Amino acid sequence: MISRESGDRDTPGVAGPPGDPRLVAFGERVRALDARWSLALVLSLLLLASDAAVSYVALDSSGQAQASERAVPDEAGARRASVPGQNALVRPEPQPGYPEQREIVALLNRRAAAMLRHDGAAFLATVDAQAGSAAKRQVTRFANQAEVPFAEVRYTGTDARPIELTARRAGGLGAVVQLDARLEYRIKGFDEHAVGSTVRLVLVRRSTAGQARWYVHDERPAGGDTPTYQLWDFGRVNVVRGEHSLVMGLHETATLRRYANEVDRAVPGVDAVWGGGWFRRVVVEVPRTEEQMARLLGARPGEYSQIAAVTIGEFSLDGRRVADRIIVNPEAFRKLTPLGRMIVTRHELTHVATRGVTRSWTPTWLTEGFADYVGYRRSGVPVRTAAAELLEEVRGGDTPAELPDRRDFETANPRLAQAYEQAWLACRYLVEEYGEDKLVTFYRAVGQGPDGEARALRTVLGTTEEEFTAGWREYLEKLAK
Ligand SMILES: [Zn+2]
Incomplete structure (x- = not known):
């Protein structure tokens, strides 16, 4: 098979953790930081306790504010979109005591630009050299990208979380910020739209030779249980x-x-x-x-x-x-x-x-069935072989009552093969009954409105869902004989 x-x-959305993000952030921080950070932790909690002190950043390597190109129905997205023309701050007024936000965005802009140009020296300049294995991971990941022809690389704050601004001043460590951002890219000549994933960044401010600068201490895949x-x-x-x-x-x-x-x-x-x-x-x-x-x-x-x-x-x-x-x-x-x-x-x-022309309402039996129709077309694979599981069930008197729906195509479905076979044979039935051109016309017509399936059945095929389903069931029973 x-x-x-x-x-x-x-859109494989950036699934955020459930519940109050601030509480989740707190839980993670407790696990992530050891006792050395207790002072910082207290300060963070004080900041988080007051809503007014919670800030968000939108990170953007192009140096310009960009409305999200993806529907981001969360608060952060709405806020960011609401302040066009500003680079970093989402809140209209910068919070006093957060001058670092601009510096952090500048750091990530430099880092994205280094990735775009495969500029090792510029990238290294963004890495916290004292980060040990976390620094090594960053450098390895950068080196792994050497052949990738980027047209664009950028950090965006689509999954903005509270900045955790800590204030540990000892040991040359001015502050630590942890935040989730999206690292997005486009491949030259292929992507019209940037794709990417959420990363968790740990940023530190260190004083070296009398100058304080921000560095990336760690960056790793993040976002929900399965980053x-x-x-x-x-x-x-x-x-x-x-x-x-x-x-x-x-x-x-x-x-x-x-x-x-x-x-x-x-x-x-x-x-x-x-x-x-x-x-x-x-x-x-x-x-x-x-x-x-x-x-x-x-x-x-x-x-x-x-x-x-x-x-x-x-x-x-x-x-x-x-x-x-x-x-x-x-x-x-x-x-x-x-x-x-x-x-x-x-x-x-x-x-x-x-x-x-595929829309959220295009039924899965049509998207998958059409793809299998094109896949198997003139391949010489007999229907009895390609639809063996389904036809055996039909022979046993178990003809499906309905066309398969989206849930039938979930990867955990033990009858996944039958779902694909049902969808494929629905499209094959359509072609045998109405012709291949009609299948293509039907597919396009379904995409034209939320009620597209019922309308296209009527206008393109001159039938109804009941009639079509009945015809498909008869077709399955004929094939199973
Ligand atoms: Zn598919």
């Missing part, structure tokens, strides 16, 4: 370009080249159904293990064991700019036959191709 792909994940990682958190990233792809991975380039070739081979199969009017360029990420794949997706290890690859798309708020990623499960992908790899790659590319 072919390893399948999960449902679309539109989202980037490839360079795991090792040196190699980069290979295909005609239609940029493949970033932890393998040697000869291995990555095969993935690039796979994409190039799959593109005509997508064009044949969808037409050529799509971006036709995608970034593919190839980690070494399934566990790394899960971490790239901010998921728990094991969650994607059944899955060969996942496509993620992130939009700008206006929907005009997009960044797509195909993230490969190398362990599942390796087990596929060449034909299986082509089918999976076509499936993923179909998600990329249809991204522009």
Whole structure:
């Protein structure tokens, strides 16, 4: 059986911890800091106790305030968007006693610029040299990015948390700040929209040679129970370009080249159904293990064991700019036959191709079924093989009553294979009954409004959901004979 792909994940949001963020921050701080910091802790608590003293920063490497391109319905996002023209401070009035905010933003701007230019000396100048293993981690991660062609790198404060400003003046340590920010980037020639993940930064102010400066003491993936990682958190990233792809991975380039070739081979199969009017360029990420794949997706290890690859798309708020990623499960992908790899790659590319007209209300049976329809089309794989699990159930008298919904495509569903097969055969039924052109027209029409599915069934196919479902069930029973 072919390893399948999960449902679309539109914007993989920055899932914050539940509850009052200040309380959560406090709990984490207690665990993170030892007794040496007790004075600092008391001061932080005093600051946090008064709402007026809680400040937020928006961090931005471009040196200009930018409204978030992602819908961030939280307080921090709203505040940041509300003060265009200001660089760092979200609150209209800087709090007295926080002059460091500007310096911190400047530090992170310099750091982002160093990453953009792969400028080692400039990057090192942002690292707290006394941070030991935390400093080494930062430098290693930077070195791992050496081949990555960034068009942009920036820190943004989309997940703003209270600054923890401590005031330990001894030992040359002027202050310590911990905050969560998003580290975002664009790949040159591929991403129209910046993607990234939340990082937790620990910043220290040190006096050296009579001058006090801010440094990054530590930076690590953060955000909820399962932080989202980037490839360079795991090792040196190699980069290979295909005609239609940029493949970033932890393998040697000869291995990555095969993935690039796979994409190039799959593109005509997508064009044949969808037409050529799509971006036709995608970034593919190839980690070494399934566990790394899960971490790239901010998921728990094991969650994607059944899955060969996942496509993620992130939009700008206006929907005009997009960044797509195909993230490969190398362990599942390796087990596929060449034909299986082509089918999976076509499936993923179909998600990329249809991204522009896929909406939150587009039913999962259609997004996944259409991707499988393109994947299997003229592949020579018999229906009896590709839909074996489902057809066996139907033969046993267990014909599904409804088209599968979003929950049926959750990766933990033990009947995940049947869900994909139901969706695929719904699209195959549509094509046999109405024609392939109608399938494409239907897909586009569904995206045109929240009631798109019912309307498109009526206007494109001249049918209703009940009639369509009944026809699909009959089709399944016919195939199962
Ligand atoms: Zn899919």
